[in-house]
Amino acid sequence: MTHSLLLLPGDGIGPEVIAEAETVLNAAALDIAVHRAPFGGASIDRHGAAITDETLARALASDAVLTGAVGGPQWSSQPYDNRPESGLLKLREAMQVFANLRPARCFAALADASSLKRHLVEGLDIMFVRELVGGVYFGQPRGIEDLGNGQRRGVNTQVYTTAEIHRVARTAFELARGRRNRVCSVEKSNVMEAGLLWKEEVTALHAAEYADVELSHMLADNCAMQLVKAPKQFDVILTDNLFGDMLSDEAAMLTGSLGLLPSAALGEAGKPGLYEPIHGSAPDIAGQGLANPCAAILSLAMAIRHSFGDAANAARIERAVEAAIDTGTRTRDIGGTASTAQMGAAIVQHL
Numbered sequence: 338m339t340h341s342l343l344l345l346p347g348d349g350i351g352p353e354v355i356a357e358a359e360t361v362l363n364a365a366a367l368d369i370a371v372h373r374a375p376f377g378g379a380s381i382d383r384h385g386a387a388i389t390d391e392t393l394a395r396a397l398a399s400d401a402v403l404t405g406a407v408g409g410p411q412w413s414s415q416p417y418d419n420r421p422e423s424g425l426l427k428l429r430e431a432m433q434v435f436a437n438l439r440p441a442r443c444f445a446a447l448a449d450a451s452s453l454k455r456h457l458v459e460g461l462d463i464m465f466v467r468e469l470v471g472g473v474y475f476g477q478p479r480g481i482e483d484l485g486n487g488q489r490r491g492v493n494t495q496v497y498t499t500a501e502i503h504r505v506a507r508t509a510f511e512l513a514r515g516r517r518n519r520v521c522s523v524e525k526s527n528v529m530e531a532g533l534l535w536k537e538e539v540t541a542l543h544a545a546e547y548a549d550v551e552l553s554h555m556l557a558d559n560c561a562m563q564l565v566k567a568p569k570q571f572d573v574i575l576t577d578n579l580f581g582d583m584l585s586d587e588a589a590m591l592t593g594s595l596g597l598l599p600s601a602a603l604g605e606a607g608k609p610g611l612y613e614p615i616h617g618s619a620p621d622i623a624g625q626g627l628a629n630p631c632a633a634i635l636s637l638a639m640a641i642r643h644s645f646g647d648a649a650n651a652a653r654i655e656r657a658v659e660a661a662i663d664t665g666t667r668t669r670d671i672g673g674t675a676s677t678a679q680m681g682a683a684i685v686q687h688l
Contacts (some may be wrong), residue, residue, distance in 0.1 A: 338643045343399040345376035345428075348421055349618025350385035350677075351405020351629035357630035357681030358637045359402065361657075364685040367641070367648055372399070376428075377407025377421035377618075385458045387424025393431050397413050398612040400509050401644035402611045403637055404429070406618035421618075430470050433657050434602035434611045435501070436583065438639070439465040440589035441598060446663045450593030450671050453565065457495070463571045464516065466509040467581025471501045471603050472531075474578050497577065502538040508603065509575035510547040519551045523560045523580055524600045535577060557584065588670065589615060593672040596629025599636035601643050611643040616625040624678040629668040634684060657688040 346352035346360065362369065366552055369665060374392040375383050396402045407421035421604065443451060443461035449612060458480070466569055476494030506522070513520045522539045524532035524590065543552045555563070557580040563570065564587050589598040591642040596618040602611040614632030635658060642651035666683035667673025 340367075340400045341398070342369050342371050342640065343402045344371060344373045344602070345377070345396075345397055345402060345404040345655055346373070347376050347405035347618065348378040348409050349406060349623040350616075351377075351407065351618055353406075353623070353626070353628050353632040354614060354633035355405045355685075357677060358633040359458060360681050361634050361654060361684055361688065363638060363656065364688050367457050367647070367650060369645070376404060377424050378409055378412045380424060381412060381415065381419065381421065385592050387419055388427050392512070393428065396428060396432060396611075399611065400430070401609055402642040403640055404428075404613045405633065406614065408618045409620040409623075424483065426474065429602060429611065430475065432602070432609060432611055433470060433604045434608075435468060435470045436505045436603045437465070437467040437469040438508075438601040438603065439467060439581070439585040439589075439598065439615060440513070440600075441585065441592055442466065443592045444597070444659055446659075447597075447671055449592040449674050451591050453568070453591055455564040456677050457568060461569055461591060463568065464512055464573045465581055465585040466505060466512065466573060466575045467585060468497075468501065468505040468577050469581075470578075471497055472578035483565075495529065495577075496533050497535060497576045499534075499538050501637075502535055503542050506539050506542050506575060507546075509573050510543070510550050513550050515570040515572045518549070519553070521553045521555050521560070521571055521575055522612070523555050523557050523576040523584065525557050525580075526554075527556060531577075539575065561587060562593065570642055575665070585615065594629060595632070595672055596668065596670045597631050597635070599632050599639050601639040603643060610640060612640040614645075626678060627669055628677045629666075629670050630677050630681050631662075631684075634658055634681070654684075654688065657684045661686040 417625040441463040443458045446457040450457045474493040476496040482490045524535040525534040526532040598615045638651040638654040661683040
């Protein structure tokens with residue numbers, strides 16, 4: 338059966354890392370039909386919108402979508418509803434990919450590249466499950482109001498429903514059953530009603546359906562501290578959109594580089610998944626061949642596993658990435674001198 342993959346290279350280093358992911362995909366010789374479309378700032382320049390209706394329709398008709406990062410200073414004057422990042426939010430919302438999986442794994446060969454001491458990160462393997470289409474990034478009302486007399490007010494609304502919390506929590510509990518069977522749910526229930534609802538609903542779902550999984554709760558600020566104090570205590574971390582965004586980036590640095598971390602955004606079973614490296618567009622190094630393509634390639638592996646149902650070839654690509662790093666091929670961000678293309682070529686060789 339031929340699967341379909343939509344590539345949205347994006348901006349900055351996005352096209353460079355997505356090109357290496359496509360090189361690996363071709364080397365893997367899988368039966369996948371690949372399509373492409375401009376996205377983010379590139380789409381604004383070509384079509385006047387960060388994502389077009391045609392691209393949205395193509396994404397919904399695909400089995401999986403793999404994107405590069407979006408954004409750059411040349412689009413900073415755009416209104417918020419048409420900045421490059423708005424295209425990503427529209428894509429997530431249209432695809433209803435509510436569960437964002439962000440693994441933070443420290444490769445053995447890179448334990449000394451972490452900002453923490455080796456004994457704290459060696460063997461690190463955390464899975465973040467971040468709610469992706471709700472919370473403060475999507476809540477209404479939002480905006481900037483003119484109050485007169487030179488005063489303004491910015492408003493964003495943190496809001497969740499029982500159904501939104503349950504569906505992402507189920508993803509976390511199901512993943513935990515295939516890992517070390519522990520979920521830590523993170524919120525700010527001490528000062529936020531939305532956080533209290535989150536804690537109560539996760540607790541209720543756990544008691545009703547997942548009592549076999551060990552559940553703990555932690556305040557988001559404490560979780561931030563624990564991630565740099567004793568990160569290996571965590572297995573699966575379940576959290577909302579805002580805290581998940583920040584905490585997973587913090588954990589990513591424990592592994593040595595943002596350039597190593599992939600992500601998957603999943604919706605209901607049978608619906609297309611959205612995959613992307615968690616790093617930014619890095620316009621300061623774009624076009625110089627300095628970007629690390631590993632996160633994009635590992636995001637491709639996640640697409641092959643979760644959207645195409647091919648765990649064997651996903652693991653094959655993941656082993657090739659680890660083997661390339663183990664044998665000394667590394668980009669600048671992880672202590673090496675390899676170019677983006679050389680890193681990709683080394684992974685293909687091990688594949």
